[in-house]
Amino acid sequence: MQFDVVIIGAGPSGLFSAFQAGMLGMKSAIIDSLEAVGGQCSALYPEKPIYDIPAYPEIISQNLVDKLYQQAAPFSPQYFLSQQVVELESCSDFFKLKTSAQNEIQAKVVVIAAGAGSFGPNRPPLENIETYEGKSVFYLVTNRENFAGKNIVIAGGGDSALDWAISLSEIADVSIVHRRNKFRAAPATVQKIYELEALGKIRMVTNYQLDGLIGKDGILEEVIVADLDGNKKPLKADILLPFFGLAQNLGPILDFGLNINNHHIKVNYPYFETNIKGIYAVGDVATYEGKLKLILTSFAESASALHHAYSRVFDGKALHFEYSTTKGIKR
Ligand SMILES: Cc1cc2nc3c(=O)[nH]c(=O)nc-3n(C[C@H](O)[C@H](O)[C@H](O)COP(=O)(O)OP(=O)(O)OC[C@H]3O[C@@H](n4cnc5c(N)ncnc54)[C@H](O)[C@@H]3O)c2cc1C
Structure with missing residues (x-):
């Protein structure tokens, strides 16, 4: 050295x-x-x-x-x-x-x-998120096959979030959480997302943001999301992919x-x-x-x-x- x-x-x-x-x-x-x-x-x-x-x-x-x-x-x-x-x-x-x-x-x-x-990565301000990082929470995808068959919550409204939602919807159950109902990604990507939603291949959870994580020993069970009025709901999740940029x-x-x-x-x-x-x-x-x-x-x-x-x-x-x-x- x-x-x-x-x-x-x-x-x-x-x-x-x-x-x-x-x-x-x-x-x-x-x-x-x-x-x-x-x-x-x-x-x-x-x-x-x-x-x-x-x-x-x-x-x-x-x-x-x-x-x-x-x-x-x-x-x-x-x-x-x-x-x-x-x-x-x-x-x-x-x-x-x-x-x-x-x-x-x-x-x-x-x-x-x-x-x-x-x-x-820009980390979402969620309590105890660090205990899930590397096990259930990932800021980038190195091998998409690791996520095959999982319940995946993707958070974000840009190109990375939507590109991975499209790709992972081929092998996993995907929900997209975004705090608005407009996306910042390329128009063709956004159109594809709506097509996949219509086919029931992607679940859109718009006007909601991440609020909490439920699980044990770094293994995620649910992601809690909240709307702008603070109404909360759980999403079944094995994996959370927050894509809020670098x-x-x-x-x-x-x-x-x-x-x-x-x-x-x-x-x-x-x-x-x-x-x-x-x-x-x-x-x-x-x-x-x-x-x-x-x-x-x-x-x-x-x-x-x-x-x-x-x-x-x-x-x-x-x-x-x-x-x-x-x-x-x-x-
Ligand atoms: C959209 C965009 C377009 C651009 N277009 C042009 C262009 O046309 N022409 C042009 O000349 N320039 C352009 N730039 C600017 C150009 O990219 C930067 O000037 C250039 O990247 C600076 O290089 P750098 O090596 O000094 O720093 P960076 O490219 O910022 O690299 C710094 C690296 O240091 C690492 N680092 C920092 N601190 C630590 C640490 N403590 N430990 C370990 N690693 C650390 C970072 O992770 C990073 O990888 C553009 C920039 C952007 C964002």
Whole structure:
């Protein structure tokens, strides 16, 4: 668990930082709270075309992420996914990081590429919901066959809620709970939902919201829903899938002793170093005068930060600058 560089965040800035670290001969680790790399590009708009990436007149957001991942691959960065960095401690000439999965990682340099913070699901405010999470309550579906034959309550009115309702109605008993009777999903999806309701394949519980969970030892039996006047009713449920979108929160990073300005980390230009020597911040999370929050800006920030970090990683050795064309890459 000892690295030259540890990168917090596997969005576009984190992935490009791993590439830059590799080009400079540094061994890197990347940590992300999401289970996949890509940050906002993969979590929020994977299918949208991006038009302002140099040399790509148009590129689908997820394709950009895939290419950044491939670009870093020759240097074998070690990925620690599905875990949040919860503690950072400065030691004499290295940093110690702890993650929510109890991993302890040490590195000489830290690059914070945390965007607007860790992604996590928007949890409905239901008493004891955490005791059901991972057993009966899930915020994403990794394998729909796990839910075959179950009574499933899906909560939410957006694309994820309705897409999964359509898919799961083929193999399970599905109810959709939504606090309005209008949905925010694509019109074709909404139409399909009404067709499935007419065929008796989906139960619509609209103008209701989640109110409580009934069950034992994390095994759900009923979901209680309430209308706007507070009238409650139970829905038979083995599984609850709340789809209320993803929230981003800087969370523990606010306690690392860094200069924070309005949920961003202040860095010096042009090295992107924070007030703590050896900790850099790049991408959306970094702020300085004239900052442009764009992916292309973050690439240059990563390159500058890692070139600056070189002498710290290699115990004072001066960097002999070389182009990538000169250096090449061993595959
Ligand atoms: C709809 C939409 C369209 C956009 N279109 C464009 C565009 O056309 N062109 C453009 O240049 N930009 C665009 N952007 C902005 C672009 O996506 C961001 O600038 C970019 O994603 C920032 O990259 P990042 O790596 O700095 O942060 P992010 O992509 O936010 O990634 C940060 C990662 O860090 C992780 N993280 C944070 N804290 C922790 C922690 N403590 N522990 C573990 N992991 C942590 C998060 O889970 C996240 O995965 C768009 C954004 C949106 C929402």
